[in-house]
Amino acid sequence: MLVSLPAIHVTLCRVYGEEVRADRLVSLVLLLRQHGRLSATALAAELEVSTRTVLRDIEALSSAGVPVYAERGRHGGFALLPGFRTELTGLSQDEALALLIAGSRRGGQSFGLGSALASAMLKVVDALPESHRATAAGASRRLLVDPETDLLARRVDADEVPDAVMSVVRRAVLAGHRLRIRYAAVDQDPRWRTVDPIGLVTVRDQGYLLATRSGEDRTYRLSRVLAAEELAEPAQRPDGVDLDRAWQERSARFRAGGALVTARVRVDGARRDDLVRTAVTVLSEETDADGLVRLEVTFQDARHARWALWQLGAHAEALEPSWLRTALQDDAAAVLARYERR
Structure with a gap:
């Protein structure tokens, strides 16, 4: 018995008029197809609903003509009649x-x-x-992309955005509607602003909303959006967009802005890549006779520069600016005093 998934979905939507429930019922069918037999408890866990909801869904599937049946007993559960298949064509x-x-x-x-x-x-x-x-x-199962930790078991922390907020932002971006967001900029009180969304970008597990406000380009960190409202009016934006090019242009403007900190650093060759990975840009690089690498790099701000070089400990030395050398010296003196006190 071969049944088209879209046909099942359309039938369920027509009968129940609920897109979300129809999607869940299709997922239930697929789970039974792949596992053969599953208990109501297991299905509830997979679908993130209650067992009572699963039982109602099973009844709905039977009414829609899907041959699902129950097996009693200790190892019982729900299963599909042998030979029942769904179809999705066009994929190699x-x-x-x-x-x-x-x-x-x-x-x-x-x-x-x-x-x-x-x-x-x-x-x-x-x-x-x-x-x-x-x-x-x-x-x-033999190919893994972007695991949550690296070889040193350092966890990669992704931005956390509430589902309710992300859903509204995503819907406005795709529908081309204006968006009101309550945004908490760095060192500022949260406030509402109306923007014209252009697209969404994720970089190293950090999400950004590209938009315009009063005709000016704006980039918002999604984790700083505290609330969002989709407006009915259309967004003022071009029909087509090259999101990759837009991101590169905004990144270039950010790097050229006055907020960046430029520093000259000497670092052990073995730790050169660690420094480069955390810096915004590398402006120049040369290797000294003793094997140390001299770099001129930029950081997002003073705090970023201080943090990045502190991570490298004695393997790196800030040469300029002088305030950065003083700040790192003060940090080292504070740590030394803490341990001497014991």
Whole structure:
């Protein structure tokens, strides 16, 4: 028995008139297809609903013609009749694998699309022929992109944006509507501002809203958006946008702005990459006769410069500006005094 997923979705939407519930029912079918048999408790955990909701969903599927049945007993649960299949055409094995690998990235989480991505992955895996399904799933488990920690077990902290806020921002961006956001800029009290959203960008697990306000380009850190309201009026923005180019242009303007701190540093060659990774830009570089590397780099601000060089300890030395040398000397003296006190 071969049934099209879109056909199931349309039928359920027509019967129940609920897009969200119809999506959940399709996900329930896919879970049963992939696992064979699952208890109501297991289904509830996967779908993040109550067992009572699962039982109502099972009844709804039966009414819609999906051959789902219950098995009693200690190892019982719900299952589909043998031979029942869903269909999603147009994907090769490599294309499905690419989607599975893309699903391991945290971009979906950054834009509040984690649950939608998980649902899409279920559909992709279920659509593959049996032989391809096992191969793709096995291959995807052997490729890991952007894990949460590096080799030194340092955790990569992603920006946290409330789902309710992210949903409103994303909807306004895609619909092309104006947006009111309550934004907490650095060292300022939160306040409301109306913007014309252009697009969303995620960089190293930090999300940004690209927008204009009163015709001027603005970039907002999503984690600093405390509340958001989508307005009915259309956003004042061009129909097409090259988001990658827009981001590069704004990054260049930011680097050229007066807020950046330029420093000259000597660093051990073995730690050169550590410094470069945290700096905004490298303006010049040369290697001394003793093997130390002299760099002229920029940092986001004074605090960033002080933090970045402190992380390198005795492996780096700030040569200029003088206030940075003094600040690091004061930090070192404070630490020394703390340990001498014992």
